[in-house]
Amino acid sequence: MLGDIFFDFDRSIITPESQAQLRDNAEWMAQNKSKSLVCEGHCDERGTAEYNMALGERRAESAKESLMSLGVSGDRLSTISYGEEKPFAIGHDEAAWSQNRRVHFVEK
Template sequence: MFNKLFTGLLGVALVFTVSCSKKVKEDPSAGSDAAGISQESMNFNAAGSDSGTIAGLNTINFDYDSAVLNGEARAKLKANADWIKTNSSVTIQIEGHCDSRGSVEYNLALGERRAKSVKDYLASLGVSPKRMTIISYGKEKPLEIGDTEAVYARNRRANFVPLSN
């Protein structure tokens, strides 16, 4: 009787010991991102941005509920294309973002259309599509929090993140 009780308690203790192990957190001060690009080597400036900007690349802003590139956006993308072509070792991720209005699903789709329109235009300017990927964050990663038109306008954007050097 004692052996059965002891074996049962030992089994329960083993289950609790294994299931209560601590998860190890990664050190955020590693000095480089997951792709291995040091922030210093890319002249990376994350001030005022949820995912950062690369010095030399302009963030593209969009009108409400639109993925259409206006004249100002096209001029910025021309400069971005020149920078990307000059820095041929860099692969770029284009992130599409939206303001907080609308459903999660709708804004994810709109953010994807925004990132795709930027990628397509850069490709038309001679940037290899193989050097660009797109991702949509919809309204999930706002640059600013608030309910004013100015805040909404800053959140409707596509920005650029380096993936490799």
């Protein structure tokens, strides 16, 4: 099953916890060879809209590159950034922000 990965504040570096989830996602891709994924980059509400769009894109690209390093073909992966526009958790504290700093994977 596909799972999201999460990021530290103002970072696009894959954490060890996220690396484990990416391995699971790569295994899922190996078992579902007809599937492709969109890596959606998301941010918390802090920062400007422009900055968060760029940060979301860096996060999505980091996830894509990691999946490719785990054997997933790049032609099965695409990226998009939603910046802060589609929060998962509503709130103005670290509990919400930590859930919004993510890459979400969508089958296409």
